[in-house]
Amino acid sequence: xxxxxxxxxxxxxxxxxxxxxxxxxxxxxxxxxxxxxxxxxxxxxxxxxxxxxxxxxxxxxxxxxxxxxxxxxxxxxxxxxxxxxxxxxxxxxxxxxxxxxxxxxxxxxxxxxxxxxxxxxxxxxxxxxxxxxxxxxxxxxxxxxxxxxxxxxxxxxxxxxxxxxxxxxxxxxxxxxxxxxxxxxxxxxxxxxxxxxxxxxxxxxxxxxxxxxxxxxxxxxxxxxxxxxxxxxxxxxxxxxxxxxxxxxxxxxxxxxxxxxxxxxxxxxxxxxxxxxxxxxxxxxxxxxxxxxxxxxxxxxxxxxxxxxxxxxxxxxxxxxxxxxxxxxxxxxxxxxxxxxxxxxxxxxxxxxxxxxxxxxxxxxxxxxxxxxxxxxxxxxxxxxxxxxxxxxxxxxxxxxxxxxxxxxxxxxxxxxxxxxxxxxxxxxxxxxxxxxxxxxxxxxxxxxxxxxxxxxxxxxxxxxxxxxxxxxxxxxxxxxxxxxxxxxxxxxxxxxxxxxxxxxxxx
Amino acid sequence: xxxxxxxxxxxxxxxxxxxxxxxxxxxxxxxxxxxxx
Numbered sequence: 001x002x003x004x005x006x007x008x009x010x011x012x013x014x015x016x017x018x019x020x021x022x023x024x025x026x027x028x029x030x031x032x033x034x035x036x037x038x039x040x041x042x043x044x045x046x047x048x049x050x051x052x053x054x055x056x057x058x059x060x061x062x063x064x065x066x067x068x069x070x071x072x073x074x075x076x077x078x079x080x081x082x083x084x085x086x087x088x089x090x091x092x093x094x095x096x097x098x099x100x101x102x103x104x105x106x107x108x109x110x111x112x113x114x115x116x117x118x119x120x121x122x123x124x125x126x127x128x129x130x131x132x133x134x135x136x137x138x139x140x141x142x143x144x145x146x147x148x149x150x151x152x153x154x155x156x157x158x159x160x161x162x163x164x165x166x167x168x169x170x171x172x173x174x175x176x177x178x179x180x181x182x183x184x185x186x187x188x189x190x191x192x193x194x195x196x197x198x199x200x201x202x203x204x205x206x207x208x209x210x211x212x213x214x215x216x217x218x219x220x221x222x223x224x225x226x227x228x229x230x231x232x233x234x235x236x237x238x239x240x241x242x243x244x245x246x247x248x249x250x251x252x253x254x255x256x257x258x259x260x261x262x263x264x265x266x267x268x269x270x271x272x273x274x275x276x277x278x279x280x281x282x283x284x285x286x287x288x289x290x291x292x293x294x295x296x297x298x299x300x301x302x303x304x305x306x307x308x309x310x311x312x313x314x315x316x317x318x319x320x321x322x323x324x325x326x327x328x329x330x331x332x333x334x335x336x337x338x339x340x341x342x343x344x345x346x347x348x349x350x351x352x353x354x355x356x357x358x359x360x361x362x363x364x365x366x367x368x369x370x371x372x373x374x375x376x377x378x379x380x381x382x383x384x385x386x387x388x389x390x391x392x393x394x395x396x397x398x399x400x401x402x403x404x405x406x407x408x409x410x411x412x413x414x415x416x417x418x419x420x421x422x423x424x425x426x427x428x429x430x431x432x433x434x435x436x437x438x439x440x441x442x443x444x445x446x447x448x449x450x451x452x453x454x455x456x457x458x459x460x461x462x463x464x465x466x467x468x469x470x471x472x473x474x475x476x477x478x479x480x481x482x483x484x485x486x487x488x489x490x491x492x493x494x495x496x497x498x499x500x501x502x503x504x505x506x507x508x
Numbered sequence: 509x510x511x512x513x514x515x516x517x518x519x520x521x522x523x524x525x526x527x528x529x530x531x532x533x534x535x536x537x538x539x540x541x542x543x544x545x
Contacts, residue, residue: 046534049533191527194527208513208521211516213513223512273530280523284519
């Protein structure tokens with residue numbers, strides 16, 4: 001086990017270095033609320049690719065994929081997780097281009113929803129989106145607190161507080177500009193650390209042949225590509241991740257931060273291809289942990305760290321600690337800024353806040369509030385995968401009408417709401433962790449189906465798609481897409497016709 | 509067994525190679541941009 005003092009010192013030193021880097025870079029570059037929240041058209045391919053990888057690949061990759069590999073279906077589940085992580089990024093290529101075309105001076109998906117559909121759908125999307133992002137942030141805090149407790153015995157509250165406060169300082173000050181810059185540097189450290197650390201770990205475990213043979217002798221289903229529970233997990237996790245990412249304001253911010261169409265396409269494509277091996281490698285550690293007989297039902301959520309702390313030498317464990325800190329920082333700053341951006345932009349649109357100065361104060365204030373909440377939850381030690389799945393289910397039911405509304409003039413607010421709510425009801429009825437909500441309705445208990453994740457996620461997205469399709473077929477909204485350009489404006493420019501050129505220049 | 513073991517090795521080392529390739533690509537982009545400016 002790594003010593004507590006060494007782990008805490010390395011964590012604080014890493015946090016301090018990146019906080020200083022973020023503050024240094026943002027100095028003089030955050031002149032307006034637009035710079036703080038959007039950094040529009042300011043990042044080239046390298047920075048956009050790096051920030052996408054860093055933002056989407058949090059410390060959760062060391063927990064959830066490994067847990068899936070150890071307990072939810074072995075290699076097949078891990079493959080599903082890896083492919084599922086890439087699909088949303090690929091989907092953002094056409095969808096991101098479309099939203100930039102429709103509202104070139106926009107800031108968020110919720111802005112689009114408000115103008116395209118109306119206030120009720122908007123409220124639903126804001127609630128689900130903020131809930132998902134807050135869960136992401138809290139799960140990251142839980143992940144770092146839990147991993148340092150396991151590897152070095154550092155109390156969870158100490159880690160959660162240190163990480164939360166350091167990230168808060170540079171994110172509140174430098175906003176998206178600081179987040180993208182630190183993400184770029186963090187990615188350049190994370191990728192080689194991950195590759196070399198994992199490569200060394202594989203060799204120390206006896207090589208791939210030894211891992212394969214051990215897993216096969218312990219439980220052949222771990223490596224069976226046709227193992228049904230693994231296939232089911234691999235399928236529903238695709239829908240879970242897809243919906244959640246579509247409502248992730250952090251990714252929408254980066255759609256706007258990219259300095260052009262080709263940058264957007266190349267960056268999202270390369271990021272999608274990169275996350276596949278990252279998730280796959282982390283997940284295979286769960287398979288290895290299970291094969292080595294290290295996993296019990298109580299410890300399956302920390303399968304990755306069981307291998308690290310029980311089998312690998314201290315030097316590799318120490319490298320893993322640094323890796324976890326970097327993974328957490330890079331996604332926590334994204335989520336902090338994304339939540340504050342989403343709420344600030346919406347407050348501005350609703351006319352609740354006026355003036356550039358007030359927007360910046362509100363944006364920074366919200367960052368503080370969200371960070372404190374995430375620190376509190378992160379110290380509680382909930383299951384990272386369960387937290388994610390709950391938020392994912394809500395998103396899986398809601399995202400289809402939003403994407404459909406980007407292309408179809410006929411979809412009305414009622415149709416979008418009907419699709420989302422129908423998907424939610426079906427999803428919740430099957431979802432093991434939420435179906436209790438429906439049991440409060442008298443007489444409904446006996447009608448509820450057997451709980452299972454696969455029908456929950458497929459049902460949520462499938463029914464939502466079906467009902468939305470029907471609504472489009474019968475609807476005649478005749479929405480004018482041009483109104484998005486005129487109604488959604490940059491905070492800096494009074495007119496929508498001339499999008500402001502980049503001021504933040506988070507250059508490559 | 510031998511085929512499975514080989515495929516497993518390809519998956520593991522291929523993933524490690526993929527991660528390093530992404531690192532190389534991003535670094536190359538950054539270096540070429542620095543040279544241009």
